[in-house]
Amino acid sequence: MMKALEGIKVLDFTHVQSGPTCTQILGWFGADVIKVERPGVGDATRKQLVDKPGADSLYFTMLNHNKRSIELNSKNETGKEVLTRLIKECDVLVENFAPGALDRMGFGWDRVHEINPRIIMASIKGFGPGQYADCKVYENVAQCAGGSASTTGFLDGPPLVTGAQIGDSGTGLHLCLGIVTALFHREKSGLGQRVSVAMQDAVLNLARVKMRDQQRLDAGPLKEYSQFGEGIPFGEATPRSGNDSGGGQPGRILKCKGWETDPNAYTYFIIQAAVWEKVCDLIGEPDWKTAEGFASPPERLDKLNQIFERIETWTMTKSKFEVMDLCNPLDIPVGPILSMKEIAEDDGLYETGTLVKVDHPERGEYISVGCPIKLSASPVEVSRSPLLGEHTLEILKDVLHYDDNEVENIVSSGAVGEAK
Ligand code: CAO
Numbered sequence: 001m002m003k004a005l006e007g008i009k010v011l012d013f014t015h016v017q018s019g020p021t022c023t024q025i026l027g028w029f030g031a032d033v034i035k036v037e038r039p040g041v042g043d044a045t046r047k048q049l050v051d052k053p054g055a056d057s058l059y060f061t062m063l064n065h066n067k068r069s070i071e072l073n074s075k076n077e078t079g080k081e082v083l084t085r086l087i088k089e090c091d092v093l094v095e096n097f098a099p100g101a102l103d104r105m106g107f108g109w110d111r112v113h114e115i116n117p118r119i120i121m122a123s124i125k126g127f128g129p130g131q132y133a134d135c136k137v138y139e140n141v142a143q144c145a146g147g148s149a150s151t152t153g154f155l156d157g158p159p160l161v162t163g164a165q166i167g168d169s170g171t172g173l174h175l176c177l178g179i180v181t182a183l184f185h186r187e188k189s190g191l192g193q194r195v196s197v198a199m200q201d202a203v204l205n206l207a208r209v210k211m212r213d214q215q216r217l218d219a220g221p222l223k224e225y226s227q228f229g230e231g232i233p234f235g236e237a238t239p240r241s242g243n244d245s246g247g248g249q250p251g252r253i254l255k256c257k258g259w260e261t262d263p264n265a266y267t268y269f270i271i272q273a274a275v276w277e278k279v280c281d282l283i284g285e286p287d288w289k290t291a292e293g294f295a296s297p298p299e300r301l302d303k304l305n306q307i308f309e310r311i312e313t314w315t316m317t318k319s320k321f322e323v324m325d326l327c328n329p330l331d332i333p334v335g336p337i338l339s340m341k342e343i344a345e346d347d348g349l350y351e352t353g354t355l356v357k358v359d360h361p362e363r364g365e366y367i368s369v370g371c372p373i374k375l376s377a378s379p380v381e382v383s384r385s386p387l388l389g390e391h392t393l394e395i396l397k398d399v400l401h402y403d404d405n406e407v408e409n410i411v412s413s414g415a416v417g418e419a420k
Contacts, residue, residue, distance in 0.1 A: 011087060022172035025371065061385040069387065071389035091119065118192045122197075125137070141199075167203055211238075217236070253337065257322075265319070267320045267324070321336060
């Protein structure tokens, strides 16, 4: 079966997390991803959060599957020549250097476009044009600047960042969509273009509902937020809403059996209007089906604490999986709080390829998260991340068509580090 992006060559000038997330997806879909790394150094994450001394870290290996690695000093004259040839050969260049770094290297958009008018050049920066355009940005900075942190956490606590990497991986996903859209456009126009995503913008896009709530504040209190029922006045900005869920589906995280010792013995529980009567029967409050103040969703909004406290007395008598088993047949939406350990032990996720076991020459076997996007005619095989410079000679010869003499000269110039 042909891979969806087979034949597309990607010059992967990315590092850390945001950019590598993007190019990894392109690789999963069959693109030939050529990761360019500084000789002898490589992507900084190779040696960050090391769990096995001497081996590439999980931080690196889990973000760089399905890629080849070439060591190349893009500031060395010969290195620049090699990079120029790579730009000519590739369909896409992806980078997430600090603002201005590519220009300082001599490979800004104008130069790249001149070398290869069909190339798509995709960039991640922390901020878009404006007063913060020159800032270096990491995950949590983006979560804060994109509005997520101010709306995450409990009302009486500080802003919180979330464990899901919406700043890095979220931006990488946005960039990936921009790239395939630009490739689609190139089919018709014959021309490449620039694709840019700012991490602040990507986070804000993911926090879009909180901007919705910001504007709804003009019309009065946000009734689905717990603080409404608690009589706490709203301020000028969208507040933190704990674990409340929005819309007509109030929800909470509730304790389950064993919560005293197990930090994840909890369930999410939603009291959707359509299943309210079933919830009442299940928890032993049949009168609430018709009682004044409880019968309709708007009436219930100022009693959410009372209602969820009652439901919790029921969930605390069950394990989170028993809650799931009892509620699912009734169409009551609930979700167990799954720990990473429980997820890692879920056979079903390995069957779908969402989790994969990957063998690595330095690390041995490790678990990785596979491709979450499933294409029926382009199945993903996850291959291990490359060692630093593992494919340098192969790429010089097979992709860039240098002959043996030229390869020797390139190696002796110091542009590609030690030949492996
Ligand atoms: N050959 C020669 N030089 C190279 C090279 C290569 N193959 N690869 C990188 N370099 C150079 C760069 O040109 C740059 O040199 P100058 O400072 O002289 O221009 C230098 O290495 C450092 O690059 P950098 O500034 O991008 O890296 P950093 O570690 O200082 O900053 C980061 C990292 C992530 C903060 C910054 O790259 C950034 O803001 N990127 C955009 C936002 C982003 O993606 N953030 C997400 C990171 S994941 O949390």
